[in-house]
Amino acid sequence: MAGRSSGRGVLEKALGVLDAFEGRRDGLRLAELARHSGLPVTTVRRLAADLVNRQVLERLPDRRYVVGRRLWQLGLLARVQGGLRDVALPFLQDLYEATRENVHLAVRDGLQALYLERLYGRTSVPLVSRPGGRLPLHATGVGKVLLAHAPEDVIASVVASAEKVTPYTITEPGRLLRELAEVRRRGYARTVQEMTLGTCSVAVPVLDASGAVVASIGLVLATRRDPGRHLAALRVAAAGISRTQH
Amino acid sequence: MAGRSSGRGVLEKALGVLDAFEGRRDGLRLAELARHSGLPVTTVRRLAADLVNRQVLERLPDRRYVVGRRLWQLGLLARVQGGLRDVALPFLQDLYEATRENVHLAVRDGLQALYLERLYGRTSVPLVSRPGGRLPLHATGVGKVLLAHAPEDVIASVVASAEKVTPYTITEPGRLLRELAEVRRRGYARTVQEMTLGTCSVAVPVLDASGAVVASIGLVLATRRDPGRHLAALRVAAAGISRTQH
Numbered sequence: 001m002a003g004r005s006s007g008r009g010v011l012e013k014a015l016g017v018l019d020a021f022e023g024r025r026d027g028l029r030l031a032e033l034a035r036h037s038g039l040p041v042t043t044v045r046r047l048a049a050d051l052v053n054r055q056v057l058e059r060l061p062d063r064r065y066v067v068g069r070r071l072w073q074l075g076l077l078a079r080v081q082g083g084l085r086d087v088a089l090p091f092l093q094d095l096y097e098a099t100r101e102n103v104h105l106a107v108r109d110g111l112q113a114l115y116l117e118r119l120y121g122r123t124s125v126p127l128v129s130r131p132g133g134r135l136p137l138h139a140t141g142v143g144k145v146l147l148a149h150a151p152e153d154v155i156a157s158v159v160a161s162a163e164k165v166t167p168y169t170i171t172e173p174g175r176l177l178r179e180l181a182e183v184r185r186r187g188y189a190r191t192v193q194e195m196t197l198g199t200c201s202v203a204v205p206v207l208d209a210s211g212a213v214v215a216s217i218g219l220v221l222a223t224r225r226d227p228g229r230h231l232a233a234l235r236v237a238a239a240g241i242s243r244t245q246h
Numbered sequence: 247m248a249g250r251s252s253g254r255g256v257l258e259k260a261l262g263v264l265d266a267f268e269g270r271r272d273g274l275r276l277a278e279l280a281r282h283s284g285l286p287v288t289t290v291r292r293l294a295a296d297l298v299n300r301q302v303l304e305r306l307p308d309r310r311y312v313v314g315r316r317l318w319q320l321g322l323l324a325r326v327q328g329g330l331r332d333v334a335l336p337f338l339q340d341l342y343e344a345t346r347e348n349v350h351l352a353v354r355d356g357l358q359a360l361y362l363e364r365l366y367g368r369t370s371v372p373l374v375s376r377p378g379g380r381l382p383l384h385a386t387g388v389g390k391v392l393l394a395h396a397p398e399d400v401i402a403s404v405v406a407s408a409e410k411v412t413p414y415t416i417t418e419p420g421r422l423l424r425e426l427a428e429v430r431r432r433g434y435a436r437t438v439q440e441m442t443l444g445t446c447s448v449a450v451p452v453l454d455a456s457g458a459v460v461a462s463i464g465l466v467l468a469t470r471r472d473p474g475r476h477l478a479a480l481r482v483a484a485a486g487i488s489r490t491q492h
Contacts, residue, residue: 010256015300015316021323054261058325067324070261075321076378077267078313079304090368097343097367121343122336132322 027064141201273310387447395459
């Protein structure tokens with residue numbers, strides 16, 4: 001590993017600068033970019049100028065930096081989760097069509113739910129979830145499905161550190177563990193206002209050929225609507241996606 | 247710019263390696279990666295190993311490299327075309343719901359059409375287009391709309407170099423120019439089997455506050471169906487997106 005420190009340093013710094021945009025898609029000023037990436041302003045200024053030249057970053061007229069078109073294009077070349085997102089998309093589209101609610105596809109990434117896709121229309125309730133984003137496993141429908149089928153040490157870690165996102169988030173260890181057992185038993189998860197006030201959710205597992213849970217799909221809707229009536233549609237879509245994993 | 251050559255070199259090489267995956271999402275072996283990026287195998291091996299460590303690339307069990315999850319996540323932080331994709335998405339979803347055909351959102355990027363979004367379901371006709379991908383301006387519906395409203399030098403370049411994608415692609419300069427004038431006059435473009443055999447398309451412009459064409463939305467369907475009957479839905483969606491640009 002010796003003798004490559006300069007090169008590896010630049011890649012690492014560049015990725016650090018890009019990581020700083022997580023949760024800050026509206027852009028960052030130079031000083032903010034330095035603070036969030038933990039690099040000196042002079043280093044960030046030089047690196048950012050280089051990344052702007054290569055269209056990896058873009059600089060807006062008000063001098064804020066945003067992630068640029070080239071990185072977006074490169075990112076779309078990824079085979080996310082072995083192509084799961086691509087094969088799932090038509091089924092998710094069917095599900096959106098049948099329900100007109102927010103449709104989510106998520107996988108577990110460590111102790112969080114990673115959202116691979118979100119479909120929604122103008123009548124769907126506004127949400128914080130977005131493709132590529134992460135949310136807590138214990139507070140969302142898809143998260144509870146993924147957590148219920150996670151290894152025991154993951155369940156233990158999440159349960160021990162679960163925090164309230166809203167006043168309704170279930171965090172009491174005994175209650176959360178009983179709920180996860182229930183999710184495994186009945187084959188779906190439901191939440192009411194645990195992540196976003198005014199919304200509820202229902203989610204089911206996506207299985208691979210061995211019957212292991214590899215992902216979860218779910219719907220998020222306004223609390224005045226009944227998520228239960230969409231359970232059949234959700235199960236049909238999950239079965240369709242699961243079949244492609246055989 | 248002197249004194250930073252080593253660092254700039256690494257970034258440039260890394261981007262060159264990533265660019266090699268364009269059109270090759272199924273993965274590349276080491277030798278292919280070297281050939282397509284124009285770098286020596288030893289350089290690519292070292293760089294690829296570094297990128298795999300950082301989850302920018304992923305190595306499959308059969309030793310092919312694919313673009314990894316981290317790059318996908320970073321790319322999704324981009325504000326593509328000033329947020330156009332984000333504001334357009336619900337309108338595109340409505341359009342899909344009304345038609346169940348392939349829905350495209352594209353902008354002009356130099357002499358090509360850059361696809362920002364594609365929505366489709368299990369009943370939509372299969373296509374080569376994908377978000378982040380590019381297609382010729384002269385051979386697609388959205389491309390003809392964008393070309394018709396491009397600067398004169400762009401039109402001249404594209405018309406002079408237009409190649410047949412299928413036997414039906416219109417490339418004869420006089421005929422293509424007359425067609426573009428027609429697209430401007432009637433406010434929409436239609437194609438039949440010019441890009442993909444068995445499909446036809448219809449597309450309309452998306453305008454900014456000044457009335458300039460900033461994007462195009464279009465539908466692609468099987469030739470046995472009538473694209474004309476979706477023109478009204480397409481225009482309503484385009485008007486909705488255009489309004490957000492004011």
